[in-house]
Amino acid sequence: MSVKLKCSLLFIYSLLIISFAACTSDHKQASEEELRKQAQELAQKYIITDGHIDVPYRLNAKMEDVSVRTQQGEFDYVRARAGGLDAPFMSIYVDAVYQAKGGAKAAADSLIDLVENIAKKSPDKFALAYSVADVEKNTQAGKISLPMGMENGAPIESKIENVDHFYKRGIRYITLAHSKDNFICDSATDTTHTWNGVSPLGEQIIGRMNQVGIMVDVSHISDSSFYDVMRLTKAPVIASHSSCRHFTPDQTRNMTDDMIRKLAANKGVIQICFGTYFLNNESIKNDNYIKKWLKENNIQRTDSTAVAYIKQFNEAHTVTSDISQVADHIDHVVKLVGIEYVGIGSDFDGVEGKLAKGLEDVSKYPNLIYELLKRGYSEEDIRKICYTNVFRVWSEVERIAKEQGTSKVGS
Numbered sequence: 001m002s003v004k005l006k007c008s009l010l011f012i013y014s015l016l017i018i019s020f021a022a023c024t025s026d027h028k029q030a031s032e033e034e035l036r037k038q039a040q041e042l043a044q045k046y047i048i049t050d051g052h053i054d055v056p057y058r059l060n061a062k063m064e065d066v067s068v069r070t071q072q073g074e075f076d077y078v079r080a081r082a083g084g085l086d087a088p089f090m091s092i093y094v095d096a097v098y099q100a101k102g103g104a105k106a107a108a109d110s111l112i113d114l115v116e117n118i119a120k121k122s123p124d125k126f127a128l129a130y131s132v133a134d135v136e137k138n139t140q141a142g143k144i145s146l147p148m149g150m151e152n153g154a155p156i157e158s159k160i161e162n163v164d165h166f167y168k169r170g171i172r173y174i175t176l177a178h179s180k181d182n183f184i185c186d187s188a189t190d191t192t193h194t195w196n197g198v199s200p201l202g203e204q205i206i207g208r209m210n211q212v213g214i215m216v217d218v219s220h221i222s223d224s225s226f227y228d229v230m231r232l233t234k235a236p237v238i239a240s241h242s243s244c245r246h247f248t249p250d251q252t253r254n255m256t257d258d259m260i261r262k263l264a265a266n267k268g269v270i271q272i273c274f275g276t277y278f279l280n281n282e283s284i285k286n287d288n289y290i291k292k293w294l295k296e297n298n299i300q301r302t303d304s305t306a307v308a309y310i311k312q313f314n315e316a317h318t319v320t321s322d323i324s325q326v327a328d329h330i331d332h333v334v335k336l337v338g339i340e341y342v343g344i345g346s347d348f349d350g351v352e353g354k355l356a357k358g359l360e361d362v363s364k365y366p367n368l369i370y371e372l373l374k375r376g377y378s379e380e381d382i383r384k385i386c387y388t389n390v391f392r393v394w395s396e397v398e399r400i401a402k403e404q405g406t407s408k409v410g411s
């Protein structure tokens with residue numbers, strides 16, 4: 001073969017390689033665009049539930065009209081519509097300080113009033129939702145549902161009849177405890193271990209929740225409380241906003257593999273959070289360091305010296321998280337127990353903006369759907385994560401309450 005012919009063949013071969021490379025890169029580009037488009041479509045097509053959004057807490061601190069685009073916060077009607085969000089559980093969060101100073105029930109009632117007012121002021125945009133059927137009806141009418149979950153059982157104030165009170169007011173899940181042990185059970189972030197699990201009164205409260213049709217939320221409770229709940233509950237439970245301890249061994253708020261297996265055996269659902277604090281172990285390590293520093297120096301987090309120190313410390317130890325970590329947590333649950341037991345519980349408006357990159361507010365759910373499509377999740381898988389897993393649990397809780405003949409329609 002002549003040198004000239006060899007050169008010509010080499011030239012043609014190079015051209016072929018270049019055009020093939022260009023072609024595959026075009027193809028890849030198109031696929032990414034297609035997946036983005038598909039993700040957008042699925043976000044609008046499927047109902048999206050989110051187990052935990054702290055809008056009432058945020059608005060109670062600083063009122064804004066969430067029926068229009070707000071300057072602050074991570075939730076409003078405009079961004080929820082863009083993200084395809086249909087049923088965010090409004091968190092009726094009652095701080096553990098009320099356990100000592102009193103007034104927990106009144107605090108919860110006033111936050112429920114606040115959510116009712118959001119729906120009352122914009123009846124064309126928002127509607128309350130007391131059941132799976134309500135969410136479906138509101139979605140068909142083009143409205144965003146505002147179901148409510150109470151974060152901390154403290155507002156029950158040791159009276160079983162208050163479980164009925166909150167059911168009537170529309171509460172459809174109760175996170176049994178928050179940052180401190182209470183009269184129901186121990187918290188995941190309190191080292192007192194008051195009950196080593198669920199208290200005798202807590203047992204009765206869980207029984208009553210099963211009877212009226214309030215979902216038991218195991219987020220925030222200690223491991224021993226969780227195992228007691230698994231033994232006591234007659235209905236499947238939710239973790240409204242928890243992630244996997246597999247990735248965050250120092251984060252006691254997240255669930256261990258064994259707990260996730262038990263939750264799946266109970267036919268419950270873990271709703272994965274988007275906060276860095278739940279996704280990246282460095283974040284919780286830093287927080288633990290600060291807690292230790294506060295204790296050693298015997299000062300409160302709100303003290304001006306502490307505020308300055310924490311600010312400086314955080315600036316020097318920036319910890320971030322991203323959307324692929326959220327998908328890793330979802331993957332982990334799926335590999336461990338299957339697609340039927342995982343959902344979304346962002347914790348928007350509850351983590352001081354420390355969120356996974358790409359999931360900064362309620363307009364960003366399509367980014368997560370895209371990430372899952374890219375990882376090979378089917379449309380049916382995504383439908384389950386978006387809402388049918390949560391609906392299964394909620395429907396079963398409703399059915400079990402009806403079976404016991406004690407369920408009442410919320411007012």
Ligand SMILES: [Zn+2]
Pocket residue numbers: 151220241350
């Ligand atoms: Zn929380």
